[in-house]
Amino acid sequence: MAKILKGRAKKLGLPPGSLVYAGDKPDRKLKVTILEFDEQECREREVSSFAECLMLDNPQTVTWLNVDGLQHLEDLKNLGECLNLHPLLMEDILSTDQRPKLDEWPNHLYLTLRMLFYNETSDHLDTEQLNLIIGSNYVITLHESDADLFDTIRSRIKSGQTRIRKSGADYLAYTILDLIVDNYFVILERFGETIEDLEEELVTRPVPGTLADLHKLKRDMIILRKSVWPLREVISKLERRESPLIKESTGIYLKDVYDHIIQVIDTIESFRDMLSGMLDIYLSSVSNKLNEIMKVLTIIATIFIPLTFVAGVYGMNFKYMPELQWHYGYYMSLALMALIAGIMLLFFKKKKWLGRK
Numbered sequence: 001m002a003k004i005l006k007g008r009a010k011k012l013g014l015p016p017g018s019l020v021y022a023g024d025k026p027d028r029k030l031k032v033t034i035l036e037f038d039e040q041e042c043r044e045r046e047v048s049s050f051a052e053c054l055m056l057d058n059p060q061t062v063t064w065l066n067v068d069g070l071q072h073l074e075d076l077k078n079l080g081e082c083l084n085l086h087p088l089l090m091e092d093i094l095s096t097d098q099r100p101k102l103d104e105w106p107n108h109l110y111l112t113l114r115m116l117f118y119n120e121t122s123d124h125l126d127t128e129q130l131n132l133i134i135g136s137n138y139v140i141t142l143h144e145s146d147a148d149l150f151d152t153i154r155s156r157i158k159s160g161q162t163r164i165r166k167s168g169a170d171y172l173a174y175t176i177l178d179l180i181v182d183n184y185f186v187i188l189e190r191f192g193e194t195i196e197d198l199e200e201e202l203v204t205r206p207v208p209g210t211l212a213d214l215h216k217l218k219r220d221m222i223i224l225r226k227s228v229w230p231l232r233e234v235i236s237k238l239e240r241r242e243s244p245l246i247k248e249s250t251g252i253y254l255k256d257v258y259d260h261i262i263q264v265i266d267t268i269e270s271f272r273d274m275l276s277g278m279l280d281i282y283l284s285s286v287s288n289k290l291n292e293i294m295k296v297l298t299i300i301a302t303i304f305i306p307l308t309f310v311a312g313v314y315g316m317n318f319k320y321m322p323e324l325q326w327h328y329g330y331y332m333s334l335a336l337m338a339l340i341a342g343i344m345l346l347f348f349k350k351k352k353w354l355g356r357k
Helices: 002-009 050-057 073-083 087-094 151-159 169-204 208-239 248-313 329-350
Strands: 031-037 042-047 062-068 101-104 109-119 124-134 138-143
Touching (some): 031 151, 042 151, 062 073, 087 109, 101 208, 109 208, 169 208, 169 248, 208 248
Antiparallel strands (some): 031 042, 109 124, 124 138
């Protein structure tokens, strides 16, 4: 949250449409690639001049323009001018903390959504904003780093034996959305395995580190919910085909994506409930363990209270105490204390205060 506020603070007092990068990704070289295809052929190339982006107006093909790196503001400004993108839209692209949303512009649709990655090295959930622009015959994707999920889509397009080559830009946009949503299931599967292992550890041998793992998972669930929940509304708007850029044939596939998002949301809510329950179980387990310890200490103290009384009485050493001169007084006092302790132990056992039921 502090990083988000820090990014927003960079734009304080600036006029609307000011290009300010609000992210925290390390600086990297801007990479722009164009994948142009139709049913017969497919061409992919990396471009250095933004003037080459004007070919997006070719009505005979579908063009996918992918931009990696949002840190170079002057280059992005030139790109926006080349593609005739509104300054407010460019400002949204650089504000990398946005919730998923859908904006309609005269000639295109603008979507933001979150790509999720599980970092195996740091055991941490990484998230990155994907900016998706859908035109009549082109799709533009812009994100901060080169860590995308689109290699499988590129391979399908290049293979030629795919529906993408025979469909329009709206179907390509659907394919990208479907891939990102399917990746949510992969992330959730990983979290499900982690939660199962943590649940087993919680039942058998909870340790202080278990609490830290629970809090970490709860934070990750908050990130997941924030990334997925608003996307339901975005896909619902696309599915209703309120824009002429979305064909009726694609709406059927978007409905399937919508159903998948509902499943993801239900799974996230289930995981959140499980984690809340596991946290309660952990706190109850710690409390019960403390109660067991206190019960043992209380029983020990209760047994020794009368023994201490007997020892205190016969340790006063008054001159006229008759038992002090008795030959068997010491042994009788030990026997008395043992008898008292035995009676108390039998009483505690009868009340089932010792051990478990």
